[in-house]
Amino acid sequence: xxxxxxxxxxxVLSIVGAGIAAYLTVAHLTHTSVACVTGGCETVQNSRYSExxxxxxxxxxxxxxxxxxxxxxxxxxxxxxxxxxxxxxGFVFAVYLxxxxxxxxxxxxxxxxxxxxxxxLLVAATFLRLxxx
Amino acid sequence: MxxxxxxxxxxxxxxVAAGGVLVGxxxxxxxxxxxxxxxxxxxxxxxxxxxxxxxxxxxGSRKAPVTLVxxxxxxxxxxxxxxxxxxxxxxxxxxxxxxxxxxxxGMHFVGPESETALRTALSxxxxxxxxxxxxxxxxxxxxxxxxxxxDSLLRSIGGAxxxxxxxxxxxxxxxxxxxxxxxxADALAQQAGVNSxxxxxxxxxxxxxxxxxxxxLGATGLEPAIDAALKE
Numbered sequence: 347x348x349x350x351x352x353x354x355x356x357x358v359l360s361i362v363g364a365g366i367a368a369y370l371t372v373a374h375l376t377h378t379s380v381a382c383v384t385g386g387c388e389t390v391q392n393s394r395y396s397e398x399x400x401x402x403x404x405x406x407x408x409x410x411x412x413x414x415x416x417x418x419x420x421x422x423x424x425x426x427x428x429x430x431x432x433x434x435x436g437f438v439f440a441v442y443l444x445x446x447x448x449x450x451x452x453x454x455x456x457x458x459x460x461x462x463x464x465x466x467l468l469v470a471a472t473f474l475r476l477x478x479x
Numbered sequence: 480m481x482x483x484x485x486x487x488x489x490x491x492x493x494x495v496a497a498g499g500v501l502v503g504x505x506x507x508x509x510x511x512x513x514x515x516x517x518x519x520x521x522x523x524x525x526x527x528x529x530x531x532x533x534x535x536x537x538x539g540s541r542k543a544p545v546t547l548v549x550x551x552x553x554x555x556x557x558x559x560x561x562x563x564x565x566x567x568x569x570x571x572x573x574x575x576x577x578x579x580x581x582x583x584x585g586m587h588f589v590g591p592e593s594e595t596a597l598r599t600a601l602s603x604x605x606x607x608x609x610x611x612x613x614x615x616x617x618x619x620x621x622x623x624x625x626x627x628x629x630d631s632l633l634r635s636i637g638g639a640x641x642x643x644x645x646x647x648x649x650x651x652x653x654x655x656x657x658x659x660x661x662x663x664a665d666a667l668a669q670q671a672g673v674n675s676x677x678x679x680x681x682x683x684x685x686x687x688x689x690x691x692x693x694x695x696l697g698a699t700g701l702e703p704a705i706d707a708a709l710k711e
Contacts, residue, residue, distance in 0.1 A: 388525065438498025476483070
C-alpha cells in the first residue's frame, strides 16, 4: 500500500477514535450516561480505573488519537516514527485495560473495545507506513 | 543498519516503553491488580443518586419541606429490601423534586459487622458520598454476622463510587466526625424510642416528626404519610 493511502487510513482511523474518546471524556466529566449495548459502560466509566492522576483515561486516549491524526499530516521520519510509537503505546495500554475490564472490574464497555480495534488497525497502518519510509 | 530498520526499532521501543509507563502508573495508582470485582448495583445506585445533594447523612435539598428519617441497621435484611424497592421510587418522585429530604439514622444492634459497615458509610460522608456507600452495602448485603463485611468488599464498594477515595474512606472510620455522627444517631433513636428497624418518621422539616407504621416495604408504605405532610 502506498504511503499516501496509509496516511489517509491513519487519519480516518484516528479521527473516529478521537470522536469516541471525546464522547467518553465528556460523559465522564459531566457524569452523564453513555449509550451502551454491553451493559457495563457505566461500571467501567465509574471505576477507579477510569482516571489516571485525576485525568480521565478517555482524555488520555483523545490526546493519543489527536497525536496520531497529526502524525498522518506530515511526511517526515519523525512523524512516521512518532505515529508508530504512539499507536503501539496506546495498544499496549489498551490490552492492559481489556484485562482490567474482564479480569478485575468484570464489566465490558463496547466503546473501549471499538477503540481497541481501532488501535490495533492503527498499529498495523503506522508500522506499514514506517516500512514504506 | 538501514535507516528503515533503525526507525522501526526506535518506534517499537518508544511505543512499548510509553505504553509500559501508562500501565505501570495505572497499576500503582489503583493499588495493583487486587481482584476487586465491581460490587452489585454500582451502576443503578450511581444513576439513582447522581446530581442529588448529600450533606452528612441527609439526602436531598436541605430546603425540602418534608423530612423522612429512616432508622436502620446496615445488616438488617428488611432495611435492604426497603433500600432496593422503595428508596429508588421515593428518590425519583420526592427527593429529586426537592419535596423531601431523607435522613439516615444508623443503628448497629444486629452485630459488630453493623458497626463496621456503618462507620465506613459514615466516613464517606466527609466526601459527600454517604448514600452511595450505604446503598451499595445494602445491594451487597450478606447474611447477618457471617463475616460478609470484609475490607475487600468495602474497598470494592469504595472503588465503585464515582469521585470517592476508598482509602480516605477506610482511613476515616474512627475519626471524630464519624464518632459524632454515630453518637447523634444513637441519641436520636433513643429519643424516638426506636427499637426495631427499619422504622420511619415523617413530618414537616423543622417540626416534630411522627413515627409511621408502614404496612408495606414498598414506596406505597410511606407515600400517604409524605403526601399528608406535604399538604400541611
